[in-house]
Amino acid sequence: MDPGGDEQLDFGDEEYGGSQKMQYHRGGAIPALAEDEMINEDDEYDDLYNDVNVGEGFLQMQQQQRSETPRAPLGVGNGGFPAPRASVQDPRAETVVTQGVNIPRSATEGKYTNSGVRFPDQKSGLASDVGALPGTDASQKGRAPEIIHNSQAGNLGYQGSMAVAMSQKVGVESLDMSGKVTGEPGPLLKPVAGAPRVIPQVPANHMSSSSNVNSIRPVVTENQVRPAVENGNTMLFVGELHWWTTDAELESVLTQYGKVKEIKFFDERASGKSKGYCQVEFSDPAAATACKEGMNGHVFNGRACVVALATPQTIKQMAASYMNKTQVQSQSQSQPQGRRPMNDGAGRGNGTNYPSGDAGRNFGRGGWAGRGGQGMPNKAPVGVPGRGRGTVGAKNMMGNAPGGGNGVTGGAYGQGLAGPAFGGPPTGLMHPQAMMGPGFDPTYMGRGAGYGGFSGPAFPGMIPPFPAVNHMGLAGVAPHVNPAFFGRGMAANGMGMMGTGGMDGPHAGMWTDASMGWGGEEHGRRTRESSYGGEDNASEYGYGEASHDKGVRSSAASREKERGSERDWSGSSDRRHRDEREHDRDRYDRDHRYREEKDSYREYRHKERDPGYEDDYDRGQPSRSRSRSRAVPEEHHRSRSRDADYGKRRRLPSE
Amino acid sequence: MVTSSVVNTYPLSSYTFGTKEPKMEKDTSVADRLARMKVNYMKEGMRTSVEGILLVQEHNHPHILLLQIGNTFCKLPGGRLKPGENEIEGLKRKLSSKLAANSAALQPDWQIGECVAIWWRPNFETIMYPYCPPHITKPKECKKLFLVHLSEREYFAVPKNLKLLAVPLFELYDNVQVASLL
Numbered sequence: 001m002d003p004g005g006d007e008q009l010d011f012g013d014e015e016y017g018g019s020q021k022m023q024y025h026r027g028g029a030i031p032a033l034a035e036d037e038m039i040n041e042d043d044e045y046d047d048l049y050n051d052v053n054v055g056e057g058f059l060q061m062q063q064q065q066r067s068e069t070p071r072a073p074l075g076v077g078n079g080g081f082p083a084p085r086a087s088v089q090d091p092r093a094e095t096v097v098t099q100g101v102n103i104p105r106s107a108t109e110g111k112y113t114n115s116g117v118r119f120p121d122q123k124s125g126l127a128s129d130v131g132a133l134p135g136t137d138a139s140q141k142g143r144a145p146e147i148i149h150n151s152q153a154g155n156l157g158y159q160g161s162m163a164v165a166m167s168q169k170v171g172v173e174s175l176d177m178s179g180k181v182t183g184e185p186g187p188l189l190k191p192v193a194g195a196p197r198v199i200p201q202v203p204a205n206h207m208s209s210s211s212n213v214n215s216i217r218p219v220v221t222e223n224q225v226r227p228a229v230e231n232g233n234t235m236l237f238v239g240e241l242h243w244w245t246t247d248a249e250l251e252s253v254l255t256q257y258g259k260v261k262e263i264k265f266f267d268e269r270a271s272g273k274s275k276g277y278c279q280v281e282f283s284d285p286a287a288a289t290a291c292k293e294g295m296n297g298h299v300f301n302g303r304a305c306v307v308a309l310a311t312p313q314t315i316k317q318m319a320a321s322y323m324n325k326t327q328v329q330s331q332s333q334s335q336p337q338g339r340r341p342m343n344d345g346a347g348r349g350n351g352t353n354y355p356s357g358d359a360g361r362n363f364g365r366g367g368w369a370g371r372g373g374q375g376m377p378n379k380a381p382v383g384v385p386g387r388g389r390g391t392v393g394a395k396n397m398m399g400n401a402p403g404g405g406n407g408v409t410g411g412a413y414g415q416g417l418a419g420p421a422f423g424g425p426p427t428g429l430m431h432p433q434a435m436m437g438p439g440f441d442p443t444y445m446g447r448g449a450g451y452g453g454f455s456g457p458a459f460p461g462m463i464p465p466f467p468a469v470n471h472m473g474l475a476g477v478a479p480h481v482n483p484a485f486f487g488r489g490m491a492a493n494g495m496g497m498m499g500t501g502g503m504d505g506p507h508a509g510m511w512t513d514a515s516m517g518w519g520g521e522e523h524g525r526r527t528r529e530s531s532y533g534g535e536d537n538a539s540e541y542g543y544g545e546a547s548h549d550k551g552v553r554s555s556a557a558s559r560e561k562e563r564g565s566e567r568d569w570s571g572s573s574d575r576r577h578r579d580e581r582e583h584d585r586d587r588y589d590r591d592h593r594y595r596e597e598k599d600s601y602r603e604y605r606h607k608e609r610d611p612g613y614e615d616d617y618d619r620g621q622p623s624r625s626r627s628r629s630r631a632v633p634e635e636h637h638r639s640r641s642r643d644a645d646y647g648k649r650r651r652l653p654s655e
Numbered sequence: 656m657v658t659s660s661v662v663n664t665y666p667l668s669s670y671t672f673g674t675k676e677p678k679m680e681k682d683t684s685v686a687d688r689l690a691r692m693k694v695n696y697m698k699e700g701m702r703t704s705v706e707g708i709l710l711v712q713e714h715n716h717p718h719i720l721l722l723q724i725g726n727t728f729c730k731l732p733g734g735r736l737k738p739g740e741n742e743i744e745g746l747k748r749k750l751s752s753k754l755a756a757n758s759a760a761l762q763p764d765w766q767i768g769e770c771v772a773i774w775w776r777p778n779f780e781t782i783m784y785p786y787c788p789p790h791i792t793k794p795k796e797c798k799k800l801f802l803v804h805l806s807e808r809e810y811f812a813v814p815k816n817l818k819l820l821a822v823p824l825f826e827l828y829d830n831v832q833v834a835s836l837l
Contacts, residue, residue, distance in 0.1 A: 241790075248792040264778065265790055272777055274790035 235310030239277035258287020677816035706733030718821035756812035768802035
């Protein structure tokens with residue numbers, strides 16, 4: 001939970017910092033904090049100490065503060081605080097620090113007391129301590145800042161999200177207290193000693209590592225009951241429950257902390273079974289925070305629950321945790337298909353998103369929906385061997401898998417995985433023949449396998465993948481294609497040149513790029529720059545949208561460098577140039593396409609298109625008309641060439 | 656309530672179908688429906704609803720009478736019970752409301768058979784399950800389906816805004832769309 005906690009902290013910190021920092025840093029705005037202006041200046045340094053682990057230094061800081069308190073407790077606190085803050089925050093990275101910083105700045109001891117008070121609320125164990133605190137408030141005021149640090153840190157330690165709440169609370173309270181505190185700089189540091197007794201309880205409840213926190217917590221008692229103003233968060237997530245833990249059981253415990261507005265369980269839609277986590281809404285934010293502190297770890301049916309403030313991160317964590325559990329179970333049951341070890345991949349990525357993310361990749365082409373669940377374990381292996389490859393492989397799978405998948409259900413996975421291997425040796429999982437049918441030339445496949453494969457031995461029921469995607473996936477394997485196949489001289493005509501035929505145009509560009517130093521590369525680059533406009537060139541390919549996307553993408557990719565050469569583009573209208581540009585574009589496209597899917601292609605295209613044209617306009621009048629007029633004939637070209645390409649492509653596979 | 660487990664079914668032709676004034680849905684949208692459900696839950700607690708399965712025989716295959724709203728949505732005749740109302744009585748009331756002619760003379764004598772299915776709604780959502788999930792102690796709705804023994808001759812008056820369909824069982828089998836509304 002720490003990483004998650006960190007996230008939460010950061011998240012909270014942003015909120016908190018955003019608002020409260022504003023208040024405090026611009027201390028001048030708040031009269032009570034006028035004296036904090038000096039401190040505010042120090043605020044800038046606070047972040048520097050975020051990662052400082054003061055440890056023993058904390059006490060030193062406190063002593064320093066003590067000595068300096070007469071001057072300006074807050075000021076001292078600032079100076080001193082960064083260090084202790086850092087230590088306190090150890091358990092919880094920056095957010096703690098930030099909050100600590102805010103506290104001294106904005107709030108005087110009073111503020112701290114509030115935070116300190118909060119602790120007791122949240123932790124039943126602390127309650128007694130809190131009671132003791134009020135008595136020493138005055139003396140503790142001096143301490144308050146530190147304590148608040150601790151308390152906050154402790155809070156942070158407990159739950160990242162809590163930190164946010166805490167900090168905000170403190171901030172608010174500090175404002176209130178600042179007036180009161182001014183008179184008591186002296187005792188600042190004294191109460192520290194008393195704090196430790198409270199601290200132990202806190203850590204017990206949470207894995208708070210804030211040993212430093214021990215020092216201060218109990219101090220602030222007055223503002224204890226102040227309502228949580230921090231972010232008004234009344235929602236909590238309670239997770240790690242058994243699926244048979246009922247809402248009634250939960251409610252009976254929840255009502256101890258306050259009025260419950262709603263309990264909503266997360267269930268599996270298909271069966272209604274509980275996923276083991278639920279969303280609880282309290283009527284009152286203070287109750288929510290109290291519950292978070294108090295109920296975390298409560299044992300329901302023999303299992304300790306986890307309570308977290310409701311943030312997008314926490315719900316994701318809960319879902320991820322659930323997915324990990326279920327996937328591990330389901331994977332152990334489902335046919336391993338030799339991918340068992342890879343099942344870890346399920347949990348590897350974002351737990352929640354694993355199915356969806358991977359599925360998204362695979363499903364980009366459609367037709368995989370049914371396989372998504374099982375496909376994931378299989379995919380994991382693919383991804384592992386090499387990211388670039390893996391993703392490409394995924395795309396290949398998309399293109400090829402549907403075909404293969406249609407024929408075979410379980411076997412489809414193997415085929416799908418084989419996809420990436422087409423181009424070359426990549427993962428060794430491949431059985432290209434399995435995919436494309438016996439006798440299929442792997443190199444050929446690598447080149448335009450997706451394409452050729454489909455047009456050739458079309459898999460029954462195969463869903464024609466988005467051409468652009470196909471190419472991309474294939475392009476990924478390009479490097480393994482025998483460069484000799486293409487020959488030099490892109491200018492000669494990328495399409496015709498490639499033995500495989502038309503479709504290779506884009507691929508050719510990529511392959512050449514990938515592999516052997518084509519003389520044409522540089523040339524291509526130049527031309528490509530000139531063909532920044534994109535769409536026109538794309539049309540040459542005959543891939544229609546696909547090519548457009550590619551062209552656009554490459555344009556986007558190299559837009560920065562190509563800006564200067566746009567003028568060239570407007571000037572060049574040779575088909576030859578265009579071809580070259582296309583090749584270059586493909587190269588760029590390949591780099592950027594791996595992870596793009598259909599929709600993203602379109603987005604690129606739209607994005608690119610407009611700026612491209614605008615640039616033309618800006619660059620020069622003549623280009624505008626030219627570009628426009630060019631666009632029209634281009635389209636015709638495109639359709640024509642596309643047909644031709646298709647014809648070529650189809651022929652090749654069957655040969 | 657008919658206790659016999661044998662249901663006699665008759666061909667559709669043995670029944671007469673007329674029309675009557677439209678019976679509009681109380682809710683204009685799913686969201687409205689759920690909101691109203693929530694309100695009622697607060698007032699009355701768990702909703703119990705009943706629906707009747709009316710069978711006819713056509714082509715040597717049982718068909719179920721469903722009311723079609725609009726062009727897509729089908730449902731069984733039935734509805735929500737008033738608080739404390741007996742299930743059988745409530746179902747008779749609902750069947751008459753939906754399918755019986757308005758005139759008192761032509762009120763069919765509904766023979767309600769056994770309960771064949773119970774569906775539970777765990778949350779204020781559209782989904783229902785044939786069981787109450789174990790972690791739910793307060794389902795929001797419980798729907799009971801009863802077989803209705805039709806006599807050989809009946810006169811049904813269908814509201815003008817609804818269509819009465821006789822849906823063969825094979826259409827319902829493994830049909831996710833239909834299953835969801837049951």
